[in-house]
Amino acid sequence: MPKYLVQASYTPEGMKGLLAEGGSGRRAAVQQAVASCGGTLESMYFAYGETDLYCIVDFPDPLAMATVAMTVRASGALQSTATPLLAVEDIDEAAKKAVAFRPPGN
Template sequence: MPKFLIQATYTPEGAKGLLTEGARGRSAAVDHVVAALGGTVEATYFSFGEDDFVCIVDFPDPICMAAVSLSVKASGALRTRATPLLTLDEIDKAARQEVEFRPPGA
């Protein structure tokens, strides 16, 4: 299953919701939405600094990740980034893939 790193920052309204529900409540909400789309949550962390929340999830396909991303962003409670994560084998396979590329001006 494709794996994604999700990094999120709460908006002021989202932070108020976190204060009301607590970290376990929000983590349960993430677990629920991911499981409903056939995925699993590998790790969940709250942080401070640029990001307030970080998790690693597995989804059946990128469409599921896109659907979650759109729904979460539309709520206005979080600003998110989803980064596809690749295994060592996947990168090795990509490195062996021939690509015809001409740099600009070459």
């Protein structure tokens, strides 16, 4: 299954919800949202700084990730990015493929 790194920052309203529910409550909510689209939550960490939350999630396809991302962002509780993650073996396979590319000026 495709794997993603999700980074999120809470809005002030979202942070109020986190303070009310605690981390365990938010983890349960994330697990439920991810599972509702056929995915699994591999790991979840809170941080402080510009980014408040880091998650590694697996989804059956990119559309499932998009569905969850759009729904969560539409809530206004947080801003997020989802970065596709590639396994070492995926990079090995990609490195073997030929690409028809000519740099500018050549």
